[in-house]
Amino acid sequence: MSKLSFTNKIVYFLNTVVAVLLLLSYILPFLPPKTFSILAVLNLGVSFLIILNVVFFIYWLIKFKRKFMLSLTVLLIGYFGFGSLYKFSSAKNIEDSGNFKVMNYNVRLFNLYEWLPGTDVDAKIIDLIKTESPDILSLQEYHSREDVNLSFFKYKYEKLSGKKIKSGQAIYSQFPIINSGSIEFPNTSNNAIYADVVKGNDTIRVYNIHLESMRINTQVESLKKENSERLFNRISNTFKMQQFQTELFLMHKKQCDYKMIICGDFNNTAFSYVYKTIKGDLNDTFIQAGSGFGRTYHFKFFPIRIDFIFADQAFNVNGFKTYDNYYSDHYPITTTLSLKK
CATH class of the missing domain: 3.60.10.10 (Endonuclease/exonuclease/phosphatase)
Structure with a gap:
């Protein structure tokens, strides 16, 4: 953090908060809302948190700072654990007589x-x-x-x-x-x-x-x-x-x-x-x-x-x-x- 400017230190702090929130959201599907209703509210913001982490990842990448690894790691955990927010592959369209x-x-x-x-x-x-x-x-x-x-x-x-x-x-x-x-x-x-x-x-x-x-x-x-x-x-x-x-x-x-x-x-x-x-x-x-x-x-x-x-x-x-x-x-x-x- 010593090599970061004051502004970038603030940005990295915000990045850390957003990354932690996204990481927490990954365990929500396993937690019954009756027991963990406070955390369950994060459900609504998962898409937003993913988008914010992508923005932070790009920001640090452009700055040539290794801080991009924080958001990248959290995004990769989500991708391999739960799949992507966005499906890049083309939609299927298979013809079948039984369709x-x-x-x-x-x-x-x-x-x-x-x-x-x-x-x-x-x-x-x-x-x-x-x-x-x-x-x-x-x-x-x-x-x-x-x-x-x-x-x-x-x-x-x-x-x-x-x-x-x-x-x-x-x-x-x-x-x-x-x-x-x-x-x-x-x-x-x-x-x-x-x-x-x-x-x-x-x-x-x-x-x-x-x-x-x-x-x-x-x-x-x-x-x-x-x-x-x-x-x-x-x-x-x-x-x-x-x-x-x-x-x-x-x-x-x-x-x-x-x-x-x-x-x-x-x-x-x-x-x-x-x-x-x-x-x-x-x-x-x-x-x-x-x-x-x-x-x-x-x-x-x-x-x-x-x-x-x-x-x-x-x-x-x-x-x-x-x-x-x-x-x-x-x-x-x-x-x-x-x-x-």
Whole structure:
């Protein structure tokens, strides 16, 4: 440190803090939020911490200072332990006669309250779904109304709640649904539902999970107005609820012997305990076949991936796509799957 200027000493101190925080975040998927709720809040900033460490790495590299090793080491630990924030490889696009497409989309009530300007946002969402033509569609924050027409699907299961405005989740399918149901999460409007669909000679269990929301405004200006302690406590309590909801889901999932696909809005990142726990030995279809950041949530300053499609080992993951159509605060994702022969 003696060879560093006063300014660079400050920069290196900040670099050290950011590197340590990122290193701490790597152990978060292994720590139950009910026990370590304070640390769990770091989940939300992992993408930002990675980007900051890349900036520090480049800064020291340009300065020809060996201090770049600090951020480089922490970034490499994360890369080999958890994978990259950004997927540099090209997305898969494998043609197979058995391919079928699964889409997941938090549609934000089809813009019922006009969060986005324009009166045709709901129509654009429907047009997008119709154009992409998924065989299975998983929707969160779904609201059924006359001008939202998804009748081009042959089968559906929806679970709605609420007094004035009924909303919830839905699974639409071009394959027959022979069984369906709901996993009730207490004291919340969030929920998990499932549908058993028949494709050929196979029955596939499709789950649609919507874990507890942190209700964070996407605009940083709004976050500044909220008391930091209250915001921190709210996020901590949300993570505890997400863990409880995950435990309820896993108890239900354990009783199913069918081939399985799990879709949903987890309201948490791929560096979280709930992600690691729900994923288990399933394949994250973005990691298998996607590219880029895989951003699924509209946040102004850095990419956040909180919507997922998992598939078990019975499926080949032949494609994945993240869309940039801004019709909700979430972006839709699709994966192309085929059953292994």
